[in-house]
Amino acid sequence: MYPGGALKEDIYYFAKERAKCDDSASWEARRLDRKQTERRTHFLHTLSKRIVSACKQRSVGTIVIGDLGGIRDDENGDARNWGDHGNLDLHGWAFDRFTSMLEYKAEDEGIEVVRKSERDTSKTCSSCGTKDGNQRIERGLYVCDDCGTVANADVNGAENIRRKVLPNLATDGGRDRDNGWMAQPAVHLFDRSEGSFAPREQGSNREP
Numbered sequence: 584m585y586p587g588g589a590l591k592e593d594i595y596y597f598a599k600e601r602a603k604c605d606d607s608a609s610w611e612a613r614r615l616d617r618k619q620t621e622r623r624t625h626f627l628h629t630l631s632k633r634i635v636s637a638c639k640q641r642s643v644g645t646i647v648i649g650d651l652g653g654i655r656d657d658e659n660g661d662a663r664n665w666g667d668h669g670n671l672d673l674h675g676w677a678f679d680r681f682t683s684m685l686e687y688k689a690e691d692e693g694i695e696v697v698r699k700s701e702r703d704t705s706k707t708c709s710s711c712g713t714k715d716g717n718q719r720i721e722r723g724l725y726v727c728d729d730c731g732t733v734a735n736a737d738v739n740g741a742e743n744i745r746r747k748v749l750p751n752l753a754t755d756g757g758r759d760r761d762n763g764w765m766a767q768p769a770v771h772l773f774d775r776s777e778g779s780f781a782p783r784e785q786g787s788n789r790e791p
């Protein structure tokens with residue numbers, strides 16, 4: 584998982600800094616706008632590059648991405664409540680930008696990118712496929728009373744999106760998948776000082 588927290592922090596930080604400017608057209612306000620845009624662009628490039636390189640390493644042939652079709656900013660320019668969408672707290676246009684970056688980087692590596700509707704993906708159990716209301720989300724965990732699955736809610740949603748395109752790929756027992764990976768996925772945080780992603784456990788096990 585690659586949390587977008589750094590982007591969110593920037594949104595708050597730059598809003599606060601801009602509020603200190605007397606005039607939104609001032610040199611300083613425009614400088615802040617440019618800086619925020621640069622940082623967002625860098626984040627999205629770094630993330631898409633990182634994902635494509637991880638996929639290349641694992642000989643992934645197809646990346647399936649949730650299509651947020653219809654989810655767009657409202658008339659005030661604020662992001663609508665993304666509800667089910669969990670951590671991917673990006674405005675619609677930023678997500679479009681990220682998706683196209685991912686698509687052209689993947690294409691360079693011969694990896695296909697398929698967009699798929701996210702409809703029902705947060706409510707369905709990715710292990711047993713049921714969607715009868717005996718599932719719930721508690722503190723970011725998806726819990727299925729039918730089969731006992733406990734999964735990170737975002738991972739459960741991602742698995743469901745993937746299954747729409749690649750239904751026969753095993754969800755467990757894969758060679759590089761530990762038990763419990765659905766409940767506790769590896770998390771890579773964006774390190775501002777280095778401008779790159781690193782595993783949450785800092786130190787010697789940093790990935791190349």
Ligand SMILES: [Zn+2]
Nearest residue numbers: 708711727730
């Ligand atoms: Zn289940």
